[in-house]
Amino acid sequence: GTVVRLAAPGAQIIDLGVRGSGKDRSNPDACVYIEPEAVDAVVAGSTLSDCTFGIWVHKGLRTRIENNSVRGHTDISHRSNRGNAIHLFDSRELIVRGNTATGTRDGIFVSATHDSIIEANEATSLRYCIHYMYSFDNTIRANICTGNASGIALMESRGLIVEDNICRDNEQRGILFRDVQYTRVANNIVEGN
Secondary structure (H helix, E strand, C coil): CCCEEECCCCCEEECCEEECCCCCCCCCCEEEEECCCCCCCEEECCEEEEECEEEEEECCECCEEECCEEEECCCCCCHHHCCCCEEEECCECCEEECCEEECCCEEEEEECCECCEEECCEEECCCEEEEEECCECCEEECCEEECCCEEEEEEEEECCEEECCEEECCCCCCEEEEEEECCEEECCEEECC
16 A cells, blocks of 8 residues: 555655555555645655655645655556656645656656646656646746656646756657647757657
């Protein structure tokens, strides 16, 4: 199942190793699951390994996820059968900065999440480095997306700032747009995709 659940305001995981979640994607099994009550939760400087979902934020407010390393279950060969390294659902005012992801489906999956900053993260050998769905007024800055199926996927979103990212040597697209409105895209390096 899930290894650690944060359910109290201000709860923190700092410099901790967490490993070995279950493999149920529908449950969902995660190395760290952040409950809606855990306002101002922090996960920082930690190593999460053999996770279906690395960090799942469920209806979070002001959560900080910084400088973590997330690795998925290496024994699940096809990436579509894995969970996401960092999964954000129906959350606001998050900071997701300086994390690395490998061996998962997507590096950072963002669904119905608003007014947040996603910067200086790095992902390789995944489906998408960053995957946005139905999310508004977020900043995606200085992320490095190399060697994935696609770099950054922006879907059904608006009011984004997408700048200073590197999307290089991905199998298909550097940056994918689908129904994106009122968005600034500037100073990105998109090459060799």
